[in-house]
Amino acid sequence: MRIPVVAANFKMNTTVAEAFELVTSMKKRLNRLSGVERVLCPPFISLVPVKEVIKGTSIKLGAQNMFYERSGAFTGEISPVMLAQICDYVILGHSERRARFGDTDEIVNKKLKAALAFGLAPIVCVGETLEQNEGGETIEVINRQVKAAFDGIDAFRDTVIAYEPIWAIGTGKAARGDQANAVIRVIRGALSKLYGDDAGQTVRIQYGGSVTASNIAEFISQPDVDGALVGGASLKAEEFLSIVEQTAKIKST
Ligand code: 13P
DSSP states (O other): OOOOEEEEOOSSSSOOHHHHHHHHHHHHHHHHOSSSEEEEOOOOGHHHHHHHHHSSSSSSEEEEEOOSSSSOOTOOOHHHHHHTOOSSSEEOHHHHHHHHHHOOOHHHHHHHHHHHHHHHHEEEEEEEEEEETTTOHHHHHHHOOOOOTTOOOOSSSEEEEEOOOGGGTTOOOOHHHHHHHHHHHHHHHHHHHHHOOOOHHHHEEEEEEEOOTHHHHHTHHHHHHHHEEEEEGGGHHHHHHHHHHHHHHHHHH
């Protein structure tokens, strides 16, 4: 049994006061749920205030990125040691970081190793561009990204994978449930190949890309989809709560 995990990626949205208010408004209902892991990933400067808000609840905290060195002259960066004091999770290799901030497969691999070394639970993002999708390269791209992320990691340790087709992110044009499920199966296959069938069957894999309260059921009712990584819809309390509540309900039946 894989416990579903729904994560809110606020991206570069919300001031400290706004993040505080948003999380405060969702806390009670989020905490009430069981059978689904709930992770909030606000911007770095809101991690500590949000941690205070969710103290004593079962809600988890995640960062949106990190550097892989433990400390040193890396102006502007945040290290795994710092995050491990505060967070449960860290999102790695988000396509926005790959496209805009130079996160290559090699860097994602270094970050994954660092997160695991310091006890952070990683959410590793993979996904193809529209061009790759239309060119029939999806499977090849996904296999390559998964293989590269785990390069040199000899045993599988609890890592969440997020399948986020780039063409579906922030576009309002989500993938179909069956499309997402098919690619997620490919990811299970890639992990089985690397670490054995057990890893492929137990790894939790989310779908991300224009997830809303209106389409979450389509994804979550797929057998291989274990949750969602939610961007824009996580900034609206009612909408995000509905996504998490629907996930808990569908996966418990
Ligand atoms: P949207 O839900 O806004 O499409 O963003 C998805 C995403 O990138 C989550 O990490």
